[in-house]
Amino acid sequence: ATPTAIMVGTGLGAKRGVLFKNAIALETSARIQVVVMDKTGTLTKGEPEVTDVLTDGAETGISEPELLRLVAAVERESEHPLAEAIVRHTDERGLNSLRAERFENVPGHGAIAHVAGRRVVVGNRRLIEREGIELGSLAARRDQLAGTGHTAIVAAIDGTAVGVIGIADAARDTSATAVAELHELGVEIVMLTGDNQATAERIARQLGIDTVIAEVLPGDKASKVAELQQGGRKVAMVGDGVNDAPALAQADLGIAIGAGTDVAIETADVVLMRSDPLDVPTALRIGRGTLRKMR
Ligand code: ADP
Ligand code: MG
16 A cells, blocks of 8 residues: 555544554455454453352252352452452352462363362363263253353362352443444454353354354464464454454454453554444454555
8 A cells, every 4th residue: 555545544543543553454454354253352341240140959058158159269369350250249249258278270161279178160161071070950050041141150069060150241232233344344253252152152143143163262262263364364353352362463463452451452453442343344444445545
């Protein structure tokens, strides 16, 4: 593109809070064929809230407050947004806290610690399976929560599954419109998430996204982007988190949500200052406009 076209494009972007870091970013925006979007914090608000606390009732005899106190003790040691939601919910209910020992963070899975002499495992189905724990009657409740778009966190005490906590993270108001506008631009949209398949599919359907890549471990997001680039397809990645940074770097165009982490913002080629998914199609349109002017 000519220097003038680049200046015009960059200026147009800046006016709308779409910061192109350089001329290549602007030109690449015009050629994007696939947009990969992180779920949590990008398509959703990234403000998870506890909606359900389910025990297995009579079987193990644990009460709901007891379950929350044990789980919150573990999650208090974690920095994961889901952990923060559980701690907040427990505090709001005025349940006093217990102390966790020998805390172990299991990335992409959950956390484990000892509380009041008991080993407490908190996390997704993969973690529970890895620990050789049977879900039993809780399996149906877990599936029901996931089927309605909740993230279902399972808790086990001393090797026995005792409860499921349902967490909801609402979609951003403009996510569905952003997806529709990207479709109009002829772009394929892929949701990429560490969350459960059923949960992700439910939210994707709600937003009109057709392709879902779920249960991706934090270290594997970049290789999923590389797979989508096969055959020379130009891929943009939109994300907010620390674990999105390698994928933002791998993509032809890394787009960071302005409210995201510093690492994501530093790694990206484009920053959306308003943290609005609608600015993704805006960025691609500005790129296309810039290329057209050069011809
Ligand atoms: P994402 O942010 O895309 O959901 P993560 O890799 O951070 O990806 O987490 C993947 C899944 O692992 C979460 O959806 C959750 O089920 C589980 N998980 C991770 N950390 C925790 C935690 N501290 N407590 C409970 N579950 C967790
Ligand atoms: Mg995220």
